[in-house]
Amino acid sequence: MRRPNSTLVVVAGDRAEEIVKGLDALPNVRAVRSRDHPPEALRDLLARASSTYLVHDADPLADVAAAWADFFDQAAPHGRLEVAVEDTIAALRTGRALLPDYYIVVEPETMPPTRRHWWLGVLAGTAPARVVPAPARVDAVRDALATLSTGRWWPDPPDQWLRGLGKIVPDHAGPIP
Structure with missing residues (x-):
């Protein structure tokens, strides 16, 4: 999938769907809830986006995030994180997913610590x-x-970064505000 002309923004958190719906009335914003579109139609919509912002709740890293949190919370079988990472890498490579x-x-302070x-x-x-x-x-x-400010993009290709997630310990991961 080619990069769209819009700035893609994923809203994440417990109230993401509700917030995305509320953003649709803003000028220059196209707000899309994932439950309103089958995955293939959502991918097509993301690829063709032409508004300034396309805001949605379809996190392409959701399975990796859940597997990573479960890995460190000891709530997942061995190998789940690795499978989620490889599936996500394949989806990113083939264009089935787009970072x-x-x-x-939203409200990260109310999330469980590992999340x-x-x-x-x-x-x-x-x-x-x-x-943000x-x-x-x-x-x-x-x-x-x-x-929103500019800054370093996600590592490209993401393979090494994603495959190294099992070594990133929650309490030592990046800058927690």
Whole structure:
């Protein structure tokens, strides 16, 4: 899949779907809830996006995030993280998935510790300007969109970074605010 002309933003967190829905009325923002589109239609929509921002809740790293958190919480069978990583790498290579330009993470302070370390440690440590915490309100996410800054992109190709996740310990992962 080619990079779209829009800035892709994933809203992540417990209230992501509700917040994405509330952003659709903003000028220059196309808000898309993943539950409203089959995966193939969502991929097509992302590829053809032409608004300034395309905001959605379909995190391409969701399976890796869950597997990483479960790995360190000892809640997953051996190998689950590795399978999630390899599936995600394949999806990124073939265009079935596309990393967003930014993640806006709503209410990370209310997340379980390991999940919070994923967002504000692992991902923020990998590309600091690309992960933005925000309160779980439409106006707060709108304000975050207006102040997104440039910064280091995700490692490309992501293979080495993703395959090394099992060695990134939650309490030592990146810059937790």
